[in-house]
Amino acid sequence: MTDTDTTRRAVMLGASGAGLAVVLTACGGYNSATSVDNGDSAADPAPASSAGDAAGDAAAGAAGLAKTSDIPTGGGKIFKKEKIVVTQPKDGEFKAFSALCTHQGCPVGSVSDGTINCPCHGSKFNIADGSVANGPASEPLAEKQIKVEGGSISLA
Structure with a gap:
């Protein structure tokens, strides 16, 4: 050589x-309507909060995925560790779905313009019901049960 x-x-x-x-x-x-939680709190330090938010932060951190205020209306937040995406199609209405695309199991990558978007092959799912808005996926995202209580969202 x-x-x-x-x-x-x-x-x-x-x-x-x-x-x-x-x-x-x-x-x-x-996208401004998307938030992704990679589950690594060391990499994503929590923003400073006022004393009034401390109880809500404790409730969300101890038993929940997020505070309701963390989920934008018309958008959503992806929780990679839990493999779940939580959306707020209308003000005060929260939904949760599997964050794995039904086409080939890729994790969804964003939530924007009323859809949950898979970066692998372009599938899009409606934030209100998980139905397919654009293929190649042909099956909706599986709905997940959540509990919204006291400004906190948790898995049911």
Whole structure:
């Protein structure tokens, strides 16, 4: 093997790694109506709260997924660790669905414009009932039971 072969191999490996990074970055969606909780509290420090919010934060953290105020109206929040997405189709109405696309099991990536969106193949699901808004998925997202109580949302 020559130095030219080694250099060529290094360039090819570096280029393929850079290409992979671009593809993975492109799969992430950014939208103001979407929130994703990756379950890693060390990576996502909690925002400072006032003394009035302390009871709500304790209730949401101790027994729940989130506070109701964390879920935007017309949008939703994805909880990666729990594999669930919670939406608020109308003000005060909360729904929960599996966060795994029914097409090939990819985790959904965003919630925007009234749909839960899968980045893998473009499937979209309605935030109100989990039904398919755009394929290739042909089955709705499975509904999950949640409990909304005292400003806190928890799994039922």
